[in-house]
Amino acid sequence: MRWIQDFISKKEKNKQKYYTEIGWIEVSPNAIASIASMATIQSYGVVGMAARNIADGISELLRLEEVNRGVDVEIDENGIKINLYIIVAYGVRIPEVAHNIMERVKWNLEKVTGLSVKEINVNVWGIRLQEEKEPFPWEEI
């Protein structure tokens, strides 16, 4: 489990604090990862996110509640750097989908946190033909 510790300590180091007259505001990398992952999975063409498992290098498809594990956040004095690990739908134009994600994540993060986003990297870790969850009610004709 060493990688988990590494992971945690790395995230601890990268806190982002604002100081105001009455105290500080801190946006943790975890919060940033949540915002970024929400923006990502709502993007068109994305059907899932993958965890970057450092231990064995195998990616796993994440459940909706844990998608923020599919985001790496690095913060330094210049701004935020983000790595996203995504699964896209079969048959979409991947460069375009990736580009849309970058724009959407950047815009959402900057709007919500006021921090500047320096870099967003989109890693496409898989392609899936998504099953339909429920048939459309007007299916039969």
Next chain:
Amino acid sequence: MMRVENIDSDLLIKLFEYATYELKKHREEIDLLNVFPVPDGDTGTNMLYTLQSTLDEIRKVKNKTIRTIAEAAIKGSLMGARGNSGVILSQIIRGFCEVMRENEYIDAKVWIKSWQNATRVAYRAVIKPTEGTILTVLREGVKEGVIASRETNDITLIMERMLNKAKESLANTPNLLPILKEAKVVDAGGQGLVWIWTGFYEVLRGIEIFIEKPMKEKEEKIEVKERPEKEVLESYVITYQYCTEFIINSSENTDFSGFKKWLESQGDSIVTSEAPGLLKIHIHTNHPGLVLEKALELGSLSRIKIDNMAEQHEERLKEEINRDSITPLKEIGFVAVSWGEGINEIFKGLGVDIIVNGGQTLNPSVEVLSNAVEKVRAKKVFVLPNNKNVILAAKQLENIHKERVVIILTKHVLEGIRALYEYNPRDTWEILKEKMEKSIEKIKIGEITRAVKDSSYNGLKIEEGDIIGLTNDEVKVAGKNIETVCLDLLSLLVDGDSEVISVFYGKDVSKEEAEKLVNKLNNQYPSLSIELLYGGQPYYFYYLGVE
């Protein structure tokens, strides 16, 4: 209203043509609605671009059947998909065409099945569909179509009900998506779909007679030029020589069916569309006179147009041959992405063969770049993306054109211009590539523009409308005066090794102002040489290159 129970390949093409035409008419209006997911005002442009690319691919099809058209549409929409709404539209088109291509003709049943599949495919590519968007408008419109299809097999009527429902659904989008309500707009993508369907509906009910042929107008910047392939031209055999088009104006209740039947014996490629008292005819025939005589029995004729297709065909063939034989194959050619008339001129002067328009907000697609590379008559084609957003698309060219292309990763037009200074026709391409790549590192680039919103950056407090100086996409200096900001930014860029400062002034700066700045620079940096060039770039007052 025309009753349509069957859509053949000609009508199908027309549907796409008029949908594109409608979208083109309303592009700006759609752009203005765009507040979600990112308010960057490009939804209309992106949708139009995607649909135009679809249409271009359809027009390239040699043997036009429902199947080949559907397949071309799938390919074209995928290749040309741009922006979020463009990607969604490409999925809709894919779903729509997947069903159609399995059928020889399209009746009401196939029509509605195609739309059902379009909805399914469009929804499949997203985990959490946001309601109050194009997806909602599509789903509700199609649902209405399903209900209508139980009552009638007239596609026009079904389309009418789909369209009306879609309009209703569009008006409701602000209630589903709060951000739309805040901005007091309806969803931009949904509006785009409504215009596309409007185009479909207008064709089906036969309204096209009353508007000028839309696709002939000169395309603006979105054009992807159609170039028929050579084999097609050479192997093309003409059975019927004259392309004949005209409109018969008759009395309200004339029955044209007998005449239409007779037409079939006179030629091929027959397309007719009808409205009360009007019949528009397009036919390829060897006896245009006979056709016109016969038509005169029904009423007066207007908009008569007769072309000799053999002539057109020969001219095109000649043109093709001329172009290929006059220009010999060069060793190295260049394609550059550029923005601003002055900068375009500079690129041309430096020997760039083809300039692709694009920049900060309009990124050219892989297809446009690929076509440009194809047109350059050279053994190796160097591509200069000149913008970091274009690099991704440019890299894809290596997959398409393999060894024929060399991509130089220029992130700015100034880097592109700098790289081209290295060109010496005697160098091999390997040496040129190395020289160009090295040269990019030597130049430092500054940009002067106006801040579009209040913000604070690196401890600088910036108000909307302030002048800001950037380098490497980072704001370094800010102020109220353009000259002061230029001087401040340059003091950061110039160091002991600097020799030259190049100033490219944009289209919002007059030549006098630019010369004034250069005078000041001459005083400040007497040991450097300062050059002033007209860039004509929008948004940016100056581009500054220091080397």
